[in-house]
Amino acid sequence: MNSIVCVKQIRHIYIQNGYSPKTKGIVHDGVVYVLSPYDETALEAAIRLREETGSGTVTVVTVGPARAEEALRWCLAMGADKAIHLLDDDDQHADYWKTASLLAEVIRPMDYDLLFFGKKALDDEAGVIGTYVGELLGLPVVTAVARIGLPASKRLELERALDRGNRESLTCSLPAVLTVDPKLNRPRYPTFPGRRAAQAAGIRQIDAVAIQVQKTAGRMDTVRLAAPKLKPRKMLAPDSNLSQADQLKFIMTGGMAKKKGGAIGGDPKQMAGSIIEFLREKGVIGG
Amino acid sequence: MQPYHPASESILGYPGFWYAWLILAAGLGFFCFSMLKRYRLLRSGKRDPRLGDIGSRISGMVLHGFLQKRQTRYRFSGILHIIIFWGFLVLGIHAIDLIAGGLVPGSELPFLTGGFGSVYSSLRDIFALAVLAAVMAAGYRRIVLRPARYRDSRHFEAYLVLFLIAVLMVSDMVFEGSKMGLGSGGHGFQPAASLAYAIFSGLETEMLKRVCRWSYWLHLVCFFFLLNLLPLSKHFHIITALFNLFFRRLETGAVKPPRWEAMDMAQVDSVGVQDFSDFTWKHILDFYSCTECGRCTDNCPASAVDRPLSPKQLTMNLRDYGYRNGLSRLQEKEPAANHVVDAIPDDVIWSCTTCGACERECPVFIEHIDKIIELRRHRVSMESRFPPEIEQAYRHMEVFGDAFGAGAALRDDWARGEQINTVAECPDVDVLFWVGCAGAFDSRLQQVSLSFSRILKHAGVNFGILGSEENCCGDYARRTGNEYLFQMLAKRNIDVLGKYRIKEIVTTCPHGYNALKNEYPQLGGNFSVWHASEFIAKLVAEGRLTLSRPLERSLGYHDPCYLGRHNGIYDAPRSVLESIPGAALVEPPRCRDKSFCCGAGGGHYWMESTGRRMNDERTDQLLSVSPDMLVTGCPYCLIMLEDGVESRDLKGQVQVRDLTELVADSLK
Numbered sequence: 022m023n024s025i026v027c028v029k030q031i032r033h034i035y036i037q038n039g040y041s042p043k044t045k046g047i048v049h050d051g052v053v054y055v056l057s058p059y060d061e062t063a064l065e066a067a068i069r070l071r072e073e074t075g076s077g078t079v080t081v082v083t084v085g086p087a088r089a090e091e092a093l094r095w096c097l098a099m100g101a102d103k104a105i106h107l108l109d110d111d112d113q114h115a116d117y118w119k120t121a122s123l124l125a126e127v128i129r130p131m132d133y134d135l136l137f138f139g140k141k142a143l144d145d146e147a148g149v150i151g152t153y154v155g156e157l158l159g160l161p162v163v164t165a166v167a168r169i170g171l172p173a174s175k176r177l178e179l180e181r182a183l184d185r186g187n188r189e190s191l192t193c194s195l196p197a198v199l200t201v202d203p204k205l206n207r208p209r210y211p212t213f214p215g216r217r218a219a220q221a222a223g224i225r226q227i228d229a230v231a232i233q234v235q236k237t238a239g240r241m242d243t244v245r246l247a248a249p250k251l252k253p254r255k256m257l258a259p260d261s262n263l264s265q266a267d268q269l270k271f272i273m274t275g276g277m278a279k280k281k282g283g284a285i286g287g288d289p290k291q292m293a294g295s296i297i298e299f300l301r302e303k304g305v306i307g308g
Numbered sequence: 309m310q311p312y313h314p315a316s317e318s319i320l321g322y323p324g325f326w327y328a329w330l331i332l333a334a335g336l337g338f339f340c341f342s343m344l345k346r347y348r349l350l351r352s353g354k355r356d357p358r359l360g361d362i363g364s365r366i367s368g369m370v371l372h373g374f375l376q377k378r379q380t381r382y383r384f385s386g387i388l389h390i391i392i393f394w395g396f397l398v399l400g401i402h403a404i405d406l407i408a409g410g411l412v413p414g415s416e417l418p419f420l421t422g423g424f425g426s427v428y429s430s431l432r433d434i435f436a437l438a439v440l441a442a443v444m445a446a447g448y449r450r451i452v453l454r455p456a457r458y459r460d461s462r463h464f465e466a467y468l469v470l471f472l473i474a475v476l477m478v479s480d481m482v483f484e485g486s487k488m489g490l491g492s493g494g495h496g497f498q499p500a501a502s503l504a505y506a507i508f509s510g511l512e513t514e515m516l517k518r519v520c521r522w523s524y525w526l527h528l529v530c531f532f533f534l535l536n537l538l539p540l541s542k543h544f545h546i547i548t549a550l551f552n553l554f555f556r557r558l559e560t561g562a563v564k565p566p567r568w569e570a571m572d573m574a575q576v577d578s579v580g581v582q583d584f585s586d587f588t589w590k591h592i593l594d595f596y597s598c599t600e601c602g603r604c605t606d607n608c609p610a611s612a613v614d615r616p617l618s619p620k621q622l623t624m625n626l627r628d629y630g631y632r633n634g635l636s637r638l639q640e641k642e643p644a645a646n647h648v649v650d651a652i653p654d655d656v657i658w659s660c661t662t663c664g665a666c667e668r669e670c671p672v673f674i675e676h677i678d679k680i681i682e683l684r685r686h687r688v689s690m691e692s693r694f695p696p697e698i699e700q701a702y703r704h705m706e707v708f709g710d711a712f713g714a715g716a717a718l719r720d721d722w723a724r725g726e727q728i729n730t731v732a733e734c735p736d737v738d739v740l741f742w743v744g745c746a747g748a749f750d751s752r753l754q755q756v757s758l759s760f761s762r763i764l765k766h767a768g769v770n771f772g773i774l775g776s777e778e779n780c781c782g783d784y785a786r787r788t789g790n791e792y793l794f795q796m797l798a799k800r801n802i803d804v805l806g807k808y809r810i811k812e813i814v815t816t817c818p819h820g821y822n823a824l825k826n827e828y829p830q831l832g833g834n835f836s837v838w839h840a841s842e843f844i845a846k847l848v849a850e851g852r853l854t855l856s857r858p859l860e861r862s863l864g865y866h867d868p869c870y871l872g873r874h875n876g877i878y879d880a881p882r883s884v885l886e887s888i889p890g891a892a893l894v895e896p897p898r899c900r901d902k903s904f905c906c907g908a909g910g911g912h913y914w915m916e917s918t919g920r921r922m923n924d925e926r927t928d929q930l931l932s933v934s935p936d937m938l939v940t941g942c943p944y945c946l947i948m949l950e951d952g953v954e955s956r957d958l959k960g961q962v963q964v965r966d967l968t969e970l971v972a973d974s975l976k
Contacts, residue, residue: 210703214577216792217577
């Protein structure tokens, strides 16, 4: 069962700064790069399949600039057998068709039964690369895979994760493209021997410009990438003394719901007087 | 006339002394055979350099071995042991004399004649009686009183050895007493022999001779039987303990590097213990030296809160594993089905907080912590097998440089508006204030960092912080067995500290203190490191701090494990607190080197715990002396004790503060 896993190195989604061993100091442009988490799930699935069937190789491929090598090393440390780095300095990755075409060209001559992708990358949330590659290679595509059965004679049993916990079972023929849902598994933490092997491993590098692909110039252009504008919103927490219904009203109107009944104020003597009044009114005490 | 000696008589037609030679040959022969097996197992261990600072090694051996310093931490049994041990030393000479007398009938050791001889005879007899009384008391303790720490120790061996020692003492007394009766006894004050002689005084010569013979041969046989029992029982410590003391670890606080001959992960292919021979020879000597006394387990906080760890049991199990499987794996005679790393259950290994109480109590200086960390290292670094909740902390440390996952940009947020310079802005500082992850990111602990920086400014100290260039010290990574991650973080820190040419560091966190001071040298980082308490004590002594605002409170100080036991800092925090006007220290139970762990060490801050909580246990102990306030010198202890106070519903009533906060409050 030979698998190819396509991975992407992304900017970490919330962290702001990181360490650079080159400058031995802080990276002031404020970015930390990690392997996209769903891609890690995909790689874990491929490795487990290799372990369960007892044979096959797992190859990881990435399209990205030189720094993407770190992500490949992490994959090799987890247990991937081979790594291919398509060097592409285009940092924006906005041309999804181009990225998919590059991958397809490299994958086409290889020997594989399954192509794995994460169901989406967590930086741009596009989720299309797997499907595009499937289309380019003429393969069936199953997205949001949450369970993989043991393959039996060129067919594979799968489950997809639907909304609200629902699952869809299906089989598909091999070879195929699978994009995985994070529910599929929990990726392993690399071992020290894995990291050593990863450091020493050779990575096949291919210059992206050397590959002829159909560009989508004119079909899609990035206009702007913008960071979120922070709009601080005042969150009012409902008074827990209110009834559930009143609390819901409070939340939905976003305002202060009036408490039923009044609140007393004043100094202790005045408050005591009010309480006695109240109790007399309600007939709790006489007088 | 030659004095009577049993060996000069014939037995079954052969000269008596032939039997002495036979017993000697057989006894020593079997003994050498057993010792050779033990020696080969020891030699199969990894390297461990233990010859540095011979002076300290010898003086420690004298203090803790010959003078038995740690024994009296348990007073009654300590005294019993001292009597038996010194008796052994004194009577050992006599044993050699007896054996010599059998090999060449009638001979005596040259220095045992004359005046010294009669002084020795008296001493010997006094000890014989004392040892006899001591073994009887020891037997009574074990059989009737049944101390809890002996649970699961091997009792049969203990009874057998106590019995054998008693037989040796009695047979010796009877032998010397009967010799007295035959006119060939020694001179001078011999209470034991005289006592025996008094019992036999009515016997005729022939009967006396028979008593003399029986007691002599019994003594000889028992002696060699006991000698041969030593390498096969927990009494092996009789032979190995003094060596174990000589070869003990002199440096405190640091964990063993991957290999002593290869401290950098880049130089090794594997780390941790998988097979028995992955232990170093000193670890194996530790196993040999365990007396099953249980003092370690008795003081282990994990045991106290019913976790499965018992340091005694761990040592015994590893020893037994080594005896069973250690050599056979080497010789491939019967390849062992399991590795030693699998012979110890996961929950035992993960229970430990690396507090060091076990090591502090052990009379023979067994090093428990290194072995637990070595077993963790194999699980974590080689098998990626660990409690799942730690993984988050690992990923955060690797990617963000801190276990909280906050990121470098937020590291100097606590210092905003305080006019504290980073060394990047002002490289020329006298001392670096190492803030640590806890002090930088946790909102409660940021108050400690603020307090300490105010103290430094008040005293006019020229200091700076690393700010966003500071990384996690890596202590928790190392102690949970992720050596690769620890070294990755340590090297980053050493690089940054080297870039700014930092030589002096002060920190409020004992874990950072320990890592920077004791462990970074393994990777080439050598710094002069102070804990905040030491630094403040120095400032107070130099008159650079005026503590004037009084604190009319009684303070219960909790000794953090990594400040106290691992680094010997007990007095500086106390002197600092006592220099606050109006502050009165009340010592809680289990203070100083007997301190009870707060529960956060060894990676436990990041782990789930089930069952009884160590911090609750410790909080109860501290509150038992009813202090107004709890004080400590470690950020993690602070959090754990605050949680403990809250779980006892005392949140508003008992404050938990760091000592730096109290000092800062007291500044003018």
